[in-house]
Amino acid sequence: MNEVSALSDMIQxxxxxxxxxxxxxxxxxxxxxxxxxxxxxxENLSDIINELRRDIS
Structure with missing residues (x-):
């Protein structure tokens, strides 16, 4: 029923x-x-890179 309402809103x-x-x-x-x-x-990639840098140091 929600999809019908959304479609009606779009048509309007x-x-x-x-x-x-x-x-x-x-x-x-x-x-x-x-x-x-x-x-x-x-953000996740940045966290992973920072973890890898700590592991290397």
Whole structure:
């Protein structure tokens, strides 16, 4: 039922602000999620590098 509501909201947005704006919003949301994942992975990588440096020293 939640998917139907989301689809209805999307259709309403397209009618109100236009297709290009809706597409831009969707892409920005997806980009934000990917950037958060990238940030998390880079923090993990940084921690691993620091551990390796301690082990070598």
């Amino acid at each position: 947005l397209v009618g109100n602000v236009g297709f290009p704006v809706v597409v831009a919003l969707i892409l920005l949301i997806r980009y934000e999620v990917r950037m958060e994942r990238l940030e998390k992975h880079s």
